[in-house]
Amino acid sequence: MLTIDLDDSTPLYLQVSQGIQRAIAGGALRVGAKLPSVxxxxxxxxxxxxxxARAYRQLEEQGLVRVRQGRGARVASDLVSGDRSAAEADLRRSLAQVFSEARLAGLDRMVVERAARACLDDLEATKERK
Amino acid sequence: MLTIDLDDSTPLYLQVSQGIQRAIAGGALRVGAKLPSVxxxxxxxxxxxxxxARAYRQLEEQGLVRVRQGRGARVASDLVSGDRSAAEADLRRSLAQVFSEARLAGLDRMVVERAARACLDDLEATKERK
DNA sequence: GCCAAGTGTATCACTGTATGAGACACTTGC
DNA sequence: GCAAGTGTCTCATACAGTGATACACTTGGC
Incomplete structure (x- = not known):
């Protein structure tokens, strides 16, 4: 479920924490679920x-995970704190960059739209099966 | 048109090159346009x-900009080389992360969809006025 | 032709971040 | 009480990001 790419310049600890973020957002990891030991x-x-450990600590700072020495780590929440409008501004900044790169790579607007819809659908897919 | 955020952990040279990328993708900088001196x-x-200078060099490696000593830098292309399917895979990876973060921040699916559409529209907006 | 002004380039030093090895501390169950 | 399992801390190393400064190329005016 979680993979690491040594060729990717993204720091390893971020690849780990982001992978877990996606698992939580997608519902693969529910609140209360135990994470593997470090x-x-x-x-x-x-x-x-x-x-x-660094990835876990970061997730704890975001409030997504609760880490306790000697006991392991569990999913604490599927919602980070912080105000929505800031989050929406961040979202727009990120999307502007991602879409720009896609268009520069020669991807058609329709291809980009389809990819976006597919990603959103994937995100909800697991979540539904409660 | 281009701003720098010292609080953002994104390296400055990347903030610069990405800002120029967006300007090229959005049509604010056309092919042949001269960039400001370093x-x-x-x-x-x-x-x-x-x-x-580092940002310019990176853009040159991507083929978007042509830099010549003593003469300055110009936009060389609005298309980077590389195969489409790899670009589409990258796009999906990026979107999966961005959307996950947005949902974790508590943004509704509809809000995310609307933001995505708005960003795509913005990207085309300047481009049309030829 | 020369030279001043404008342009990118190269080198060096400094700082902070990312990663890993190894030792330490806490919790649980037997 | 203690062994096994868990996270934490400290230290060392390598590298990436940034900046100051000096260098090299191009152009235009004279």
Whole structure:
């Protein structure tokens, strides 16, 4: 469910935390679910346990995960705090960049629209099966 | 047209190159247009000229800009090379992350859809006026 | 032809971030 | 009480980002 790409310039700890974010947003990880231990996940991904620990700490700062020494980490929420309008502004900034890159790469507007719809659908898909 | 946010963790040189990318994708900068000199832009943005130079060099590697010593930099193309299917895969990865973050921030699916459509429209807006 | 002004380039130093190795501390169950 | 499992801390290293400064190329006016 979670993969790491060493060629990607995105820091490993971010690849990990973002992967878990997506799993939570998509419903693959529900509130209360236990995350693998830092050693377990580090072993699976063939990276250092500190790197996983850092990802967990970041998720805890966002309030998505609750980490307790000796006990492991669990999903604490599927909603981060912070005001909506700021989030919407961030969303627009991100989308403007992503769409620009897609168009520069020669992707047609229709292709981009279809990809966007597909991604949104994927996100809801798992969520529905409650 | 181009702004720099020191609080944003995105490297300055990337903020610069991405801003120019967006300007090219949106049509604000047409092929052949001259970019400000590295000193000029660095002065405007209150950053080091090397940082701007690095952004220009990156844009040149992508083939979007042509830089010549002593002569300045011009927009060389509004299309980067590379195959479409890879670009589409990248697009999907990026969108999956951006949408996940938006939903975690509590944004409704409809709000996200509306933002996406608005961003796409903005992108085409300037382009039309030829 | 020369030179001043404008342009990008190269080098060096400094700082902070990312990653990893290893030791430490807490919790649980037997 | 203790062994096994869990997260945390500290230290070291490598590299990326940024800036100051000096260098090299191009153009235009004379």
């Amino acid at each position: 050693r377990q996940l580090a072993g699976d991904l063939a990276i250092n346990l500190n790197t996983v | 000193r000029q832009l660095a002065g405007d943005l209150a950053i080091n000229l090397n940082t701007v």
